[in-house]
Amino acid sequence: MFKALLLEKGDTFSASIQSLDEAALPPADVLVRVDWSTLNYKDGLAITNKGPVVRQWPMVAGIDGAGVVLESSHPAWKAGDAFIHNGWGVGETHWGCLAEKARLKGDWLVKLPAAFTARQAMAIGTAGYTAMLCVLALEDHGVKPGAGEILVTGATGGVGSVAVALLGRLGYTVVAATGKTAEADWLKALGASSIIDRAELAAPGKPFQKERWAGVVDAVGSHTLANALAQTRYGGVVAACGLAQGADLATTVMPFILRGVTLAGVDSVMAPLARRQRAWDRLARDLDPAKLETLIEEIPLSGAIDKAHALMGGQVRGRVVVRIAG
Structure with missing residues (x-):
């Protein structure tokens, strides 16, 4: 039993x-x-x-x-x-x-991986492994540290918090979007350079907005993802992996055909073994154990x-x- x-x-x-x-x-x-x-x-x-x-x-x-x-x-x-x-x-x-x-x-x-205990591996879990897949999507599409601000939505959640820690350690300028303003100091300690209120992204917005983000890790979907796309800079990349706000996506082709924005879908459930192993190997290298513990x-x-x-x-x-x- x-x-x-x-x-x-x-x-x-x-x-x-x-x-x-x-x-x-x-x-x-x-x-x-x-x-x-x-x-x-x-x-x-x-x-x-x-x-x-x-x-x-x-x-x-x-x-x-x-x-x-x-x-x-x-x-x-x-x-x-x-x-x-x-x-x-x-x-x-x-x-x-x-x-x-x-x-x-x-x-x-x-x-x-030898770098992790079983407890640490579960502190990462699917959420953290998904965050690493998102980081890899940004890298694979040419978004490098120094390219500009990287937006992370749902930043206090499982995917978002690990993404903030990973991107911060890799040298990216991370902007964390959250509705929990009391967690700003915690997010900055993880690796965020600045914080924005998720309300800035959560309502319906114009389909084409002022350029800001070199890359985005989005676990939220819906209006948040639509606004992130509308604000992504020329040649930028948006890694989409979640639907905490909703599964809908009311947007236009404008960011794609006028700014060459890439919307990269990230799936963790059925990802092939080679991709999983690559993500876990990078987590072992790039995730600070002390940050993970927090x-x-x-x-x-x-x-x-x-x-x-x-x-x-x-x-x-x-x-x-x-x-x-x-």
């Missing part, structure tokens, strides 16, 4: 910590012990039933996990190996990692349901790390 955060839906929805039989785990070629997990925005949607994340019921929540392989029939993994898991529909269509045990596909797993709020598995509600209520900053055992 093992403890897990189980989501059930019949006539009503429920989320609870339960003891489950290992025999109930779905088929896959690697059995793991999960030592640490985390709460991402998608986990919050699933646990609070505020979005259609879960596709099969019942479901063990948790898209991220880190720990140790217990058994494996996959050639790349053996008992005792340390792993990281992010995405791949886990917690949506396959039982997830907010649990003491999980059965996962070896092709989904990434080797834990992002962390640690909770036990028993506190994950309440914290998911707080996350969806905008009452969480940085990264929530879930201690699975004990």
